[in-house]
Amino acid sequence: MIIDSLLDTDLYKFSMMQVVLHQYPAAQVEYRFKCRTPDIDLVPCLDEIRAELKALCRLRFAADELDYLRGWRFIKSDFVDFLGLFQLNEKYVEIAPAEAGNGEIEIRIRGPWLHTILFEVPLLAIVNEVYFRHASGGLDPSEGRRRLQAKIALLRDTPGYADCKVADYGTRRRYSRVWQEEVVTTLRDGLGEQLAGTSNVWLARKLGLTPLGTLAHEYLQAHQALGPRLRDSQVAALEAWAKEYRGDLGIALSDVYGLDAFLRDFDMYFCKLFDGTRHDSGDPFVWGEKVLAHYSANRVDPRSKVLVFSDGLDIPKVMQLYAYFRGRCQLAFGVGTNLTNDMGPAPLNIVIKMIRCNDQPVAKLSDSPGKNMCEDQAYVAYLRQVFGIPAAQG
CATH class of the missing domain: 3.20.140.10 (nicotinate phosphoribosyltransferase)
Structure with a gap:
């Protein structure tokens, strides 16, 4: 079992999740997996990835883990109470070979943001570890x-x-x-x-x-659908964060x-x-x-x-x-x-990114175009126009 604690994730998932609970509990989102490393065959790993997903979805926060979270100055007690009831549900995740049949796999996560936000980090860790078991199992460290x-x-x-x-x-x-x-x-x-x-x-x-x-990109991306007009979405995201944490984080x-x-x-x-x-x-x-x-x-x-x-x-x-x-x-x-992941074998460049929120496309147009990810190019063009972003960026 690769993941044996729901704490085995990045801190910003919890800090964002608390904002979602308090301010956007009804938001619906979709994430998509992408392997940016060319010529990687992940299809032989699918059965193990699915098995690890099932194991992940059986986990609950233990009492001592909740006590640890409760001790953080910026975590509110009602959020910890919610985590005490929380469990990931595999019904929100679809894993299959890519239709192109080129060794790539499709992972899509669809559902309430509050109940899907914790999938990203452990799923990526699972894909990595299962792949390297197959590609370089028994590697001398x-x-x-x-x-x-x-x-x-x-x-x-x-x-x-x-x-x-x-x-x-x-x-x-x-x-x-x-x-x-x-x-x-x-x-x-x-x-x-x-x-x-x-x-x-x-x-x-x-x-x-x-x-x-x-916080991570998904938080600001979601505000493209959650905020007021699109042009003000970045300001809305920062103001919502300030409302939640009052100068902390x-x-x-x-x-x-x-x-x-x-x-x-x-x-x-x-x-x-x-x-x-x-x-x-x-x-x-x-x-x-x-x-x-x-x-x-x-x-x-x-x-x-x-x-x-x-x-x-x-x-x-x-x-x-x-x-x-x-x-x-x-x-x-x-x-x-x-x-x-600097053991000798080349690491994978894999990501899971939010692509929709409340049935609306969302995207990022960063200063490194190779990092961008959106399935709706018309929306990307509109986003560029609204924020005055040159076409070469993204």
Whole structure:
């Protein structure tokens, strides 16, 4: 059994789920799986993936897990009470070979947002682990351990980087659950205070680390259907977040419509209210310069704000960004696949993205067009027009 606790997911799933419970309990959504890595045959894995899904849907939150969640300052008691009754239901998930017959598989999740939001992360972890069982079963972990120790030594022992901290963001694309636990344990023991924490709630609890995360693209995408007029959807999403958390969990995601469109909405009020912003597409150096200039233009001291970098990072890139921006702002770095799936075999690039909300298409048009995903190209064109996004973007 790959997933044996519903805590084995990323923190932002719980923080978003609480907003859904309180503000959008009737919202209906659809998600779709995509493997961006070419020539990957996942069809032989289908039976095992389905079996793992069934096992996932038998899980419930244990009393001690609920007590752990109840201890977080930003979690409300009624949400924990709801989780005490919660169980994932496989009727919302369809898994089948792709019609093209090219080895790809289709995973579609349809149903109430409140009852489907927790599927994404464990399902991706299941697909990864089952695939690597087939592709490289019995792999000697010694090479992965060697690579991990080299990364730890580089960050820990290079002069001038004692205050450079990283976090584990690697649950969705990990090689396996056992390997992620070993990686994060090794990072904790090898980096000490240079490990800021982990996005994985189960590991944070087990290893005594800080769970990290705020919100994901799906939250802002859903507001294309949940908010007022489309042009105001990004503002509506940020205001709904502020209403829920009253200044807590204050990291805003900047690339659902690209940075320029984000900054047009991220006015002085949001600059002062939110603790910082997160980068997840496009050139991180250009992004950082634009965000810092935007804070200054809105009479906010950039040194009081956090820039969170989380797009395809490895330790050398973290160190480059730290050296470039240090002293100009506060910095945080989330490293995913390069930590939890750097064993030797090439990792998969797989995602599950929201594509509809309340029977309306939703999309993101980030600063990295390869990350975009929408089945309705007419809607994408309309979204570009509404937010003034160049056709080349997305």
